[in-house]
Amino acid sequence: MAKESITRSKIDPTELALTDKLIYINRVSKVLKGGKRLSFTALVVSGDGAGHVGIGVGKSNEVPEAINKANSVAHKHLIRVPMAGSTIPYEVTAKFGAAQVLLKPAAPGIGIIAGGSVRAIVEAAGIGDILTKSLGSANKTNVAKAVILALSNLKDPKKELAKRKSAAAVQEATSDG
Secondary structure, eight states, X not given: OHHXXXXXXXXXXXXXXXXXXXXXXXXXXXXXXXXXEEEEEEEEEEEOSSSEEEEEEEEESSHHXXXXXXHHHHHHTOEEOOOBTTBOSSOEEEEETTEEEEEEEOOTTOOEEOOHHHHHHHHHHTOOXXXXXXXXXXXXXXXXHHHHHHHHHOOOHHHHHHHHHHHHHHHHHHHHO
C-alpha cells in the first residue's frame, strides 16, 4: 500500500472547498504516581463532496488542539474517489485490523445505507447512493481506515479499460513481429 500512495499524485487541499466533520473523540487516561493524566484523541473526516475525501487522527491534552491536528492530517491524506454518477463503479471490500467493510453501488434514489464512521466518510466524499456493511470490529478508527482503504482501491473503469486496450495492442504488436 505504501508504494501505491507514493505513485499517486498529491491532492492540493488549498484548491478544494473542504468541509471537516468530527467523527469521534476518545478520552484516554494514563495513571501516574501523582494521579491520572487525561488526553484526547480525535477522528476527523475532510471532503469536498465531489470525490475527494481523507481522514485524520489527532492526539493532544486538549480537545480543540486534537481536532486541529486531526484536520491537518486529514487534509494531507486526501484521496480521489472514482464515481459512476452518484455511486461507486463496482463492489469493493477492504480490511484494516479486525474491521472489514463492504461497499456496494446502489441504484439512483436509494440513498446512503451506512452507519457511524462509514456514513460520515461516504457523505464527505459526495457519494449519494451506496450500500455498506461493516463486518468484524466496531472500532470507529479502524472502520474509517478500512473505508478509506476500500475507496482508495477503487479504479476508474474508463482508465483501466484504456490501459488494458493499450497493453493488449503492445502485446499483439510484439507477438506479430
